[in-house]
Amino acid sequence: MMTDDLVPNENGLDFSMMEDAVGYSLRRAQLAVFQHFNEAFSSKGLRPTDFAVLLLLKRNQGSKQSEVAEALGIQRANFVAIVDGLENKGFVERRKSETDRRVQSLYMTPAGxxxxNELxxxxxGHEEWVLAQLGGIAQRDSVIALLKRLYD
Incomplete structure (x- = not known):
């Protein structure tokens, strides 16, 4: 039996307890952004994490592998596989640190x-799509400032 406060979705599930939950909305937004990213980059066979590594290395050549993993919030064990994949594609290379041979430094190759640059x-275009969903480019700084409050 439906009550006045029941808010069924297209599957008939009652989402009335969740529809105003900030965390739930953030998660749904993240999924929508990732889905659009995956669609936009599908022809390149690229995952968001791979792109983030390349983007970070663009201005941080020679960074320690552990520093890059930490900066992106990726566990070291998982990050090794990501770097392996980028290295196998010829986009990234590991080099032993000159000061500490135990440390791996990351460098983007010319192919990377x-x-x-192709990406x-x-x-x-993906960033413009995200901002268009949030009211346009004029909202960019406000959106970023609000989101940074959650992790800074």
Whole structure:
């Protein structure tokens, strides 16, 4: 029996307890953004994490592998597989640190740089789509400032 406060979705499930939950809305937003990213980059066979690594290395050549993993919030064990994949594609290379042979430093290869340059217009289009969903580019700084409050 339906009550006045029942809010069924298209599957008939009652979402009335969740529809105003900030965490739930953030998760749904994240899924929508990732889905659009995956669609935009589908022809390139690229995952968001791979793109983030390349983007970070663009201006941080020679960073320690552990620093990059931490900066992106990726567990070290998982990050090794990500770097392995990028290295196998010829986009990234590991080098032993000159000061500490136990440390792996990451460098983007020329092929990685060229690939990232190819990806930038796709990323720009994706960013524009996200901002359009939130009211346009004028909202960019406000959106970023609000979201950073959650993790800074």
């Amino acid at each position: 740089e060229a690939y990232l 930038m217009p796709i990323w720009q």
